[in-house]
Amino acid sequence: MDKRNFIKALGGLSISPFLTSSGAKEFMSLSNLLPKIKDDEELWKVVRSHYKLKDEYINLESGYYCILPQPTLEHFIEHVRYVNYEGSYYMRTYQFPNKDKVAAQLAELVNTSPEELVVTRNATESLDLIISGFPWKKGDEAIYAEQDYGAMINQFKLVAKREGIINKVISVPNHPKSDEEI
Secondary structure, three states: OOHHHHHHHHHHHHHHHHOOHHHHHHHHHHHHHHHHOOOHHHHHHHHHOOOOOOOOOOOOOOOOOOOOOHHHHHHHHHHHHHHHHHOHHHHHHOHHHHHHHHHHHHHHHOOOOHHHOOOOOOHHHHHHHHHHHOOOOOOOEEEEEOOOOHHHHHHHHHHHHHHOOEEEEEOOOOOOOOOOOO
């Protein structure tokens, strides 16, 4: 997948829960812009223009907190205000139909059925569900690196305690000199 298609798909996934009809129009106009951009340098200038970032440092740690593009942040805030305004009425009448609608849109985007799609709050929750939901049997082995994300290591330890799996921990060099070293 090339960068342009990746950004189109990723953009759709990241903002789809917050798309109002105006948001959908804005997203589609941004997506339609991508083919018109002549080179990667120009593409990344357009992408960069959607982020409000500090000049004091470059944030490379998006695993802990991923900064939202401004249009996504604004749509999120708009949605939170709407839910806050409606209160319990929203939660009892619109919440689940809206979630179903978003799941259907996401399923279409990734070419699957809504029944096969699970929407979670973040990657940690997703991986926890996969690790804890796998049909482990006593004696099964799981392999992970000592450098893996702490929450994942903890989840594997919990599954080992509950299900009797054997965790194999490997060390991958942080700065390998060659493929063979890995």
